[in-house]
Each structure stands twice: as C-alpha cells, then as structure tokens.
Amino acid sequence: MPTGLKARSSSVKIDFTIKIGGEAGQGLATMGFLLSKAFARKGLNVFANQVIQSRIRGGHNWFQIRASDARVLAPSAATDILIALDRESSCHLKELKANSVVIFDSTVVKMESTLGCPLDIPLAKIASENGGNKIMSNIAAVACVLGLLEYDVNVLFELIRESFGDKDKAIGDVNIKVAQAGYDLVFKKVKCNKLPSLSALEGKRKMLVSGSEAVALGALAAGCQFISAYPMSPSTGIMTYLAAKEDDYHVVVEQSEDEIASINMALGASFAGARSMTASSGGGFALMVEGLSLAGMVETPIVIVVAQRPAPATGLPTRTAQEDLQFVIHAGHGEFPRMVLAPATIEEAFFATARAFNIADTYRVPVIILSDQFIADSYLTVDDIDLKEVKIERNILSDEELKKLKEYKSYQITKSGVSPRALPGNPYFFVTADSDEHDETGRITEDLDFMRPEMVKKRNRKNLGLLKEARPPIRYGPKDAEDCLIGWGSTYGALKEAVDLLNSESRKRHEKVALFHFSDVWPLNEKHFTFLKKLEFAAVVENNFTGQFARLIAETTGKVIKNRINKFNGLPFEAEEIAKAYRKFKKNG
Amino acid sequence: MADLESLGKYETAWCPGCGDFGILDAVRDALVKLDADMHKCVFVSGIGQAAKLPQYMNCNFFNGLHGRSLPVATGIKIANKELVVIVTSGDGDIYGEGGNHFMHAIRRNIDITVIVHNNQVYGLTKGQASPTSDLGFVTKVQTHGVISEPVHPLGLAVTLGAGFVARSFSGDKEHLSSMIQEGIKHKGFSLVDVLQPCVTFNKKNNFVWYKQRVYKLAADHDAHDKHKALEKALEWGDKIPTGVIYQDGRPTYEDACGLMKDKALIGQDVSSPSRIAPVLEEFL
Numbered sequence: 001m002p003t004g005l006k007a008r009s010s011s012v013k014i015d016f017t018i019k020i021g022g023e024a025g026q027g028l029a030t031m032g033f034l035l036s037k038a039f040a041r042k043g044l045n046v047f048a049n050q051v052i053q054s055r056i057r058g059g060h061n062w063f064q065i066r067a068s069d070a071r072v073l074a075p076s077a078a079t080d081i082l083i084a085l086d087r088e089s090s091c092h093l094k095e096l097k098a099n100s101v102v103i104f105d106s107t108v109v110k111m112e113s114t115l116g117c118p119l120d121i122p123l124a125k126i127a128s129e130n131g132g133n134k135i136m137s138n139i140a141a142v143a144c145v146l147g148l149l150e151y152d153v154n155v156l157f158e159l160i161r162e163s164f165g166d167k168d169k170a171i172g173d174v175n176i177k178v179a180q181a182g183y184d185l186v187f188k189k190v191k192c193n194k195l196p197s198l199s200a201l202e203g204k205r206k207m208l209v210s211g212s213e214a215v216a217l218g219a220l221a222a223g224c225q226f227i228s229a230y231p232m233s234p235s236t237g238i239m240t241y242l243a244a245k246e247d248d249y250h251v252v253v254e255q256s257e258d259e260i261a262s263i264n265m266a267l268g269a270s271f272a273g274a275r276s277m278t279a280s281s282g283g284g285f286a287l288m289v290e291g292l293s294l295a296g297m298v299e300t301p302i303v304i305v306v307a308q309r310p311a312p313a314t315g316l317p318t319r320t321a322q323e324d325l326q327f328v329i330h331a332g333h334g335e336f337p338r339m340v341l342a343p344a345t346i347e348e349a350f351f352a353t354a355r356a357f358n359i360a361d362t363y364r365v366p367v368i369i370l371s372d373q374f375i376a377d378s379y380l381t382v383d384d385i386d387l388k389e390v391k392i393e394r395n396i397l398s399d400e401e402l403k404k405l406k407e408y409k410s411y412q413i414t415k416s417g418v419s420p421r422a423l424p425g426n427p428y429f430f431v432t433a434d435s436d437e438h439d440e441t442g443r444i445t446e447d448l449d450f451m452r453p454e455m456v457k458k459r460n461r462k463n464l465g466l467l468k469e470a471r472p473p474i475r476y477g478p479k480d481a482e483d484c485l486i487g488w489g490s491t492y493g494a495l496k497e498a499v500d501l502l503n504s505e506s507r508k509r510h511e512k513v514a515l516f517h518f519s520d521v522w523p524l525n526e527k528h529f530t531f532l533k534k535l536e537f538a539a540v541v542e543n544n545f546t547g548q549f550a551r552l553i554a555e556t557t558g559k560v561i562k563n564r565i566n567k568f569n570g571l572p573f574e575a576e577e578i579a580k581a582y583r584k585f586k587k588n589g
Numbered sequence: 590m591a592d593l594e595s596l597g598k599y600e601t602a603w604c605p606g607c608g609d610f611g612i613l614d615a616v617r618d619a620l621v622k623l624d625a626d627m628h629k630c631v632f633v634s635g636i637g638q639a640a641k642l643p644q645y646m647n648c649n650f651f652n653g654l655h656g657r658s659l660p661v662a663t664g665i666k667i668a669n670k671e672l673v674v675i676v677t678s679g680d681g682d683i684y685g686e687g688g689n690h691f692m693h694a695i696r697r698n699i700d701i702t703v704i705v706h707n708n709q710v711y712g713l714t715k716g717q718a719s720p721t722s723d724l725g726f727v728t729k730v731q732t733h734g735v736i737s738e739p740v741h742p743l744g745l746a747v748t749l750g751a752g753f754v755a756r757s758f759s760g761d762k763e764h765l766s767s768m769i770q771e772g773i774k775h776k777g778f779s780l781v782d783v784l785q786p787c788v789t790f791n792k793k794n795n796f797v798w799y800k801q802r803v804y805k806l807a808a809d810h811d812a813h814d815k816h817k818a819l820e821k822a823l824e825w826g827d828k829i830p831t832g833v834i835y836q837d838g839r840p841t842y843e844d845a846c847g848l849m850k851d852k853a854l855i856g857q858d859v860s861s862p863s864r865i866a867p868v869l870e871e872f873l
Binding site: 040041205206207208209213217220221222223224225226228245246247249250251252254256257258260261262264265266267268269270271272273274275276290291294298354382384385387388390391392423424425426427428430431432433434435436442443444 | 627628629631633636641644647648649650651652653654657659660661662663664665666667668669671672689690692693846847848849854855857858859860862863864865866868869872873
C-alpha cells in the first residue's frame with residue numbers, strides 16, 4: 001500500500017508511519033504514546049499499535065504510529081521514520097523507503113541502512129548534557145521526530161507538563177530541556193531530510209483511545225458497576241482502567257482468585273441488580289465455560305469480554321488472533337442463546353460494549369464482546385463520542401410495578417422466552433435462580449413431560465429476538481463490484497484499505513471489489529448473506545488457520561466459500577498482503 | 590418477618606434420617622428467632638444434597654453450580670450489602686470443588702454466613718470420599734481407604750483469619766440454631782461447620798459416633814485468642830469441640846472497599862451515560 005507524506009490521492013495529503021524499535025523495558029510505549037498524542041492534539045488521525053514479546057525486559061518489540069489526515073484503521077509496513085533503540089531494529093530497514101529517516105545513537109547501537117537517510121544523533125549525550133538521565137534520551141528521540149517534521153514542539157512540552165504535573169514539575173522541566181535540545185538539533189538542519197513540513201498543521205484535538213479503554217468507557221457509560229476478572233493479556237487493560245475510575249463512577253473492580261470465580265461473582269452481582277462484566281482471553285474464558293452455561297440456565301445477564309490471542313494453551317500471550325470465534329459461540333454444556341459482538345474498530349468497541357449490556361438485560365442472556373490483542377492494545381483517534389447515543393435499558397421490574405402484580409415467577413414462560421426480571425430484596429416477591437432444570441418459580445423439577453421441554457423451548461426462543469438484534473454487515477466499496485472480501489471483527493481497517501487499493505488498480509467492473517464486514521457474529525441471520533447470490537467471487541479473510549467464520553457462513557447459508565485468506569502468525573493483517581492474496585486468487589482463476 | 594408457617598413446607602429429596610433435616614429445622618428456627626425479613630435474605634448454594642436446602646423454604650435463592658456458591662454469594666453481597674447472604678452447601682462443594690473460593694472468600698472477609706453440611710462423604714454421587722473423610726475411610730472408589738490427609742476446615746479458616754468460625758452438630762438443633770444466629774449477626778465472613786450423619790453412605794461417622802464425641806466448648810474458651818482457637822479447631826478424634834471457636838473483628842470487604850460506605854452499590858445513581866463526559870475529556 002502506498003504510504004508516505006506525498007499525496008496518495010487528491011484527498012489524502014498526509015499519511016506516514018513512524019516505527020520505534022527496541023527492547024522490552026526501554027520505554028517504547030511511552031514514546032509511542034507521546035508521539036501519537038502529539039499528532040492527535042493537532043487533529044491528525046492516528047492509528048498506533050504495539051508488537052510485543054511476552055517478557056518484561058529484553059527481546060525486540062516495536063510500537064508503530066500511523067498518522068494521516070484521513071481516517072486510518074490499520075498499520076502500514078512501509079516506514080517513514082524509524083527510531084532504532086536496539087540492534088534488532090535493523091529488521092525494519094527493509095520497510096524503509098527512499099525518503100525515510102532512521103534515528104539512532106551510534107554510541108548505543110550501530111545501524112547501517114542502504115535505504116533512506118541515516119541520522120546518528122547522540123541521544124544519550126543530549127540527555128546527560130541537559131541534566132537528564134539515560135531514559136530521557138527517549139524524549140530526545142521523540143523531539144527529533146517532531147523536529148524532522150517541523151511539528152510544533154510546544155505540543156510535546158504541553159504533554160510533558162500534563163504527564164508530570166505540579167508534583168514532579170522539576171523532572172518535567174528537565175524532560176522539556178532535553179526535548180528542546182533534541183528538537184533544535186534536527187530542526188531544518190538535516191540535509192538528507194526530505195520529509196515535508198507539518199508546521200502549518202492546525203486542527204481540532206482528537207481523543208486518543210486504546211481498545212481496552214474503549215471497552216471500559218463503554219461499560220462505564222452503560223452504568224456497569226462490577227467487574228471481576230483475573231489478569232490475563234491482552235484483556236487486563238479493561239480492569240486496570242476501570243480500577244482507576246472506581247471511586248468516581250461507582251464501579252467495584254474485584255481481582256478474582258480465578259476465572260471461575262470471575263464469572264460466578266459477576267453473575268451473583270448481576271442477580272442482585274448491578275450491571276456486571278468479566279474480561280479475559282481465550283484461556284481464561286475456557287475456565288468460565290461452566291459459568292457461561294450457568295448464565296444461560298439461570299438467565300442472568302452478563303457481559304464477557306474475550307480479547308483473543310493466539311492459542312492453543314498459552315500460545316502467544318502478547319500477539320493477536322481470531323481463533324476463538326467458534327469456541328465462544330459453542331462454549332458451554334447444553335443449549336442456550338447468547339450473542340457475540342466483534343467490534344471492527346476501537347470506536348465500535350465503545351458502542352458495542354454499551355450495547356452488550358442492553359442486550360444482556362433485555363433478553364437475560366450472556367453477551368460476549370469478542371475482541372483481540374490488535375484491538376485491545378492499539379490506539380485510535382476517535383472523533384467526539386456522543387454519549388447521547390448510549391441508552392440504558394435495564395428491563396427490571398420496579399417495586400411499584402411489582403406491587404401491582406398478583407404473583408411473580410422468576411422463570412415465567414412467555415411468548416418471547418424472556419421472563420420479566422425482578423431483583424431479590426424487593427418487598428413483594430421472592431426471586432430465584434436455579435442451575436437445575438426448574439419450573440416457573442425456579443424450583444427444581446424433573447417433570448419431563450411438560451416442564452423440561454417447555455423450559456428448553458422458552459430459553460431458546462430468545463434466539464429469535466437476538467436474530468432481530470443482529471445487525472447486517474457493513475458494505476464498503478463500489479456498488480457495481482462483482483467480487484467481494486468478507487471479514488469480521490478487527491480486520492476491518494486492513495480490509496477496507498485493501499479494497500481501496502485493489503479498486504484503485506482496476507477500472508473494469510468485473511474487477512471491482514467490495515467488502516462485507518460483520519461485527520455481529522452470532523447469532524447469524526441468513527438474510528444478511530443475500531449479497532452472496534449476486535457476486536462472482538468471494539473470499540473470507542480471517543486471522544486464524546481453519547477459516548472459522550467461513551465455516552459459520554456455510555452452516556448458516558449452506559454456501560461453502562472455498563477462497564480463504566488466513567493469517568495465523570500472531571500479527572494483524574496489512575492491506576497489501578490481503579490485496580496480494582486476492583490478486584493471486586484472480587490470477588489463478 | 591419470618592415465622593415457621595410463612596417459611597413453608599416442601600417435600601424433600603433427602604433420605605429418611607438425613608442430617609439435612611436437622612439443619613433445615615435449625616436454619617428455620619434461627620430465622621424465626623432473628624425475626625429475619627425474608628425478603629432481605631438470599632440463600633446461595635451449590636450442588637449436592639445439602640445445596641437443595643434453599644429449595645425447601647420460601648425465600649430468595651441462587652442455587653448455582655457445584656463448588657461455586659461462594660463467588661456467587663460474594664457478588665450478591667458486593668452489589669447489595671443490604672441483603673443478608675447465607676450460603677448452605679456440603680463439604681464436597683465448599684472444601685473440595687470450591688476450595689480455592691473458600692480460601693479467598695475468607696481473605697476478603699465478605700459479610701456472608703456459610704453453613705457447611707459436613708457429613709464427611711459424597712451423598713449425591715453415591716458414597717465417594719469427601720475432602721473431610723477420615724484417613725482409612727473405605728469407599729467404592731477409595732477401596733483401600735482414604736490415604737490423603739483430611740482438610741481441617743476450621744483450622745484453615747482460623748489461619749486465614751475468618752471473622753467467625755464455629756462448629757455444631759445437626760443432632761443438636763438448639764445449639765446449631767444459636768451458632769447460625771451468631772454467624773448471621775457477625776459482621777464478616779462466618780463459617781458454621783455442621784457435623785451431620787449420612788445415613789446411607791457414611792456408616793462410620795454415624796449419629797452415635799458424633800453424639801459420643803461432640804462436646805460444647807467451655808464458657809471460658811477465648812474465641813479471640815488465635816492460637817488457642819487453632820488448637821481447638823484442630824481437635825479431632827475422641828473429642829470434637831463445638832461452639833464458637835474463633836471470632837475476629839477485622840473490617841469487612843464492604844467496609845474496606847470504600848465504595849459502599851453510605852449506600853449499597855445498586856443504590857447509587859449510574860443511570861446517565863453523560864455522567865462520564867469528564868472522563869472523555871481526559872483522552873483529548
């Protein structure tokens with residue numbers, strides 16, 4: 001995919017990628033976050049993601065920031081500026097372009113590049129000469145990037161001041177001094193620098209939000225009051241963020257002894273009336289499966305976030321995958337309805353989480369937010385989130401409503417399958433939850449002739465409501481396209497760009513490509529697949545080996561799509577590789 | 590308020606002579622004596638014969654999964670601290686399948702009362718050893734007798750700092766009722782371990798066996814002395830003490846948490862999504 005500061009099309013003038021490579025513990029995330037935030041402050045669109053090893057120190061990690069004046073949702077391999085903090089960063093040299101710049105400090109790391117402009121900056125010396133310590137060479141490097149782009153360095157100073165506050169103002173001041181020195185060293189002084197200037201850039205500030213934060217914010221907006229979770233990458237950011245907001249927003253964060261406790265505690269809290277959730281990755285969710293089935297049986301609402309990572313077993317803890325789709329859909333003994341939402345973007349993760357609580361409450365079912373490491377750990381600029389779009393629908397009978405009733409049955413058999421919900425503690429009726437098969441009052445039954453079949457039907461009737469809730473796929477691309485790519489969840493950004501790229505190459509109608517992208521992945525409504533009938537070619541694109549969504553399509557529609565584009569090495573898709581795979585399909589007919 | 594009539598009478602699935610009857614009677618007696626507002630009580634249980642107890646009363650209940658009653662009870666109490674939460678389940682449920690939850694519920698000192706029907710055997714699955722079965726206890730699975738050291742639930746509870754640790758016997762309704770009442774009144778995690786015969790599967794630890802061994806702790810037993818309490822908690826054999834073995838007044842989870850000092854969590858207003866607008870500003 002063509003990137004670079006030069007115009008990609010008439011509407012996109014800015015699109016560049018900065019990569020920071022180094023060891024774990026070197027401060028890559030802090031540097032990356034500062035740069036991302038600096039760009040967002042002047043209204044640039046930013047997509048930033050981290051590629052990290054599962055270790056506290058050492059190894060080779062990188063943080064990449066893509067900034068554009070158009071909305072970007074996926075990383076780009078092509079790199080405009082590389083900050084090399086370790087020798088291993090040389091693996092990114094092949095991603096450089098003719099005009100790219102490599103920033104490194106030869107007293108720390110040797111870097112020989114055949115491409116672009118190597119820029120040996122004495123980062124450590126700048127830090128020490130200005131009263132800073134070794135780690136402050138990072139801030140010098142960040143300032144160099146801004147200097148090369150002739151970006152307003154005051155934005156960085158502002159961020160440093162906010163970060164250190166009044167309490168640590170002295171340390172903040174040293175950082176600013178180091179940053180100024182780094183900035184001055186390169187500003188209009190590097191002859192080989194062909195990167196255009198961003199000095200004229202003026203735009204409205206944008207929010208910069210990570211996927212985990214977006215889920216946590218969605219939960220807060222929805223009035224979630226309880227999360228019990230056991231730390232597990234890449235889901236931990238959700239409980240961490242909520243813990244920081246505990247006191248102000250009435251949400252209890254309980255670190256449970258295991259994921260079995262997580263889901264059971266959340267179910268208890270939900271039974272008593274608090275909107276409740278839990279979050280984990282595939283392995284933790286595996287432990288929750290018994291509790292998921294319990295949620296189905298006791299019909300207690302719950303929201304479960306499953307942030308996927310490559311498995312089986314421990315797999316690759318800090319990498320990304322879409323391997324748990326079939327698992328979350330089928331998890332749990334017995335038959336009971338559930339809904340699975342797989343947000344396509346970080347912004348959607350916010351709204352999907354808020355929506356998940358409503359669906360859970362409305363139908364008394366478990367709702368799963370199926371995200372992944374790519375969504376969880378990435379940052380995206382988000383235009384104003386309109387909180388007016390979030391509605392809270394509890395569907396709980398109030399004391400006034402209960403007072404008017406002659407009787408109340410926790411599992412009343414209804415046409416929709418949804419029994420009206422009351423909370424224990426109300427002064428009028430007892431409320432029950434029973435994991436045994438039960439009658440309408442929630443008492444254990446072995447009436448096989450009537451009650452058991454009626455209860456099975458009642459529970460599963462809720463599927464019809466969920467099918468109506470399920471939203472159709474997003475369609476993107478030319479109306480007359482005869483080919484399509486099908487995706488779900490976090491691959492949206494890369495797929496959208498791949499479609500743009502392919503369509504920019506081709507003018508013929510039968511070579512135009514559209515994207516059909518699903519966020520609501522369960523239950524699937526057959527009606528949402530009618531598009532397949534009108535198309536010449538379809539390929540399903542997924543971050544897994546076996547084509548789990550393709551199999552669901554076959555199960556839902558009877559149509560087997562044999563063209564599959566699968567990536568399962570733990571890294572997210574890039575647009576170019578999807579485009580390449582598509583071209584290969586077409587070439588081979 | 591609770592009276593025996595309004596608590597109802599239900600047909601049970603228990604064997605005639607089962608210790609569970611005595612426990613149910615004592616629970617009912619305790620609720621009446623405490624003049625409990627039944628609408629503010631929630632019974633939580635797992636799976637097993639003991640866990641069926643809430644099914645046999647008119648009450649709020651959450652009859653969940655085997656071993657998982659404690660996390661459910663914890664969640665209920667966190668959401669609404671105004672509720673009186675009482676767990677009633679068996680030794681297999683609380684000390685075996687739910688052993689990890691037992692340990693951590695005690696650490697949290699959540700204000701719930703846990704009544705463990707401890708018959709030292711698995712009833713519902715027909716007679717296998719439980720975590721509290723005595724060494725040498727022969728079953729169809731432990732054919733050469735139990736070779737694993739039994740769990741000492743009271744000792745475990747004392748060392749973990751449980752707020753209230755008591756033992757009683759299903760054959761002594763008055764004592765058991767008073768222990769349950771004390772447990773419910775205690776602020777914090779309360780354990781009432783109830784020795785009970787299993788007439789069908791435990792031919793060793795039967796009614797007579799317990800009757801001959803249990804004795805009431807002397808009036809001068811200092812339940813606040815942790816070391817003395819531990820000594821009594823571990824006493825097992827020819828003499829088995831009953832009564833309040835240990836009591837501690839450390840802060841409950843609800844008090845320590847700080848988020849529900851004035852009001853129950855569910856009583857706090859979270860109904861407006863726009864309340865989080867200031868948080869969004871932080872991301873700019």
